[in-house]
Amino acid sequence: MTPHPLTWLYVPGDRPSVVAKALAAGADVVVVDLEDAVAPDRKEYARAATAELLSEPRPDVHVRVNALDTPWAADDLRTLAPLPGLSGLRLPKVTSAKEVTAVAEQTGGLPLYALLETALGVERAFAIASAHPAVHGIALGEADLRADLGVREDAGLDWSRSRVVVAARAAGLAPPAQSVHPDIRDLDALAVSCAHGRALGFLGRAAIHPRQLPVIESAFLPTGREIEEAETIVKAAVAEEGAQALADGRFVDAAVVAAARRTLSLVRRT
Structure with missing residues (x-):
């Protein structure tokens, strides 16, 4: 993974066929979705098609399995986890560290990525994030969280967003x-939303259409x-052989230097 x-x-x-196009679209990670994007009567077909895709090594392909309390989740995990083409699992609607630990043991x-989509999941964000070494990330599922909280305005999610970042x-x-920006036509609104997310401490964004990728990047x-x-x-x-140095008249401590190094780590080299 990058x-x-x-x-x-x-x-x-x-x-x-859409998955094949997505693999060539230039995303850092392609997430094959078995959950919200697939109707109940198509779950088994989606799992089988995904298993065929992942039967050989592939770079940076994740799968969002079905929620752990559904009848499809166990088969998703059992079928897909051993396959050489799978780089990570995204677990929807996680509400407890116990759920993540159980998946990690299986x-x-x-690498596991827990999606927090309810008030309870957000309240337990740190416990979930630190539940097991296999947890590589957490994120919000904002559509479900918005419904759970009864939030009408986007700003109503900012506390939850900051909670997950922290x-x-x-x-x-x-x-x-x-989380995804659902309007794939309004790229200006996507850019504004991304700028807000970056200000809150997010890094990168999920997309649902290739046209969103350049805006996010x-x-x-x-x-x-x-x-x-x-x-x-x-x-x-480096010149001062330590973190306490002056740069353009500003005092620079270790935290500022670490932030600068993080910034440089994001530069895409060609």
């Missing part, structure tokens, strides 16, 4: 990716000015 994935493209598992250390950091995980990549400032800070720290 060191810092910025784009996570969801694609329905029961549409192999799947032999496969929990991920406290657990030593990468910053979470933002542009929003989360550092700007030229940010790169220049980060390079100045790191060079000053």
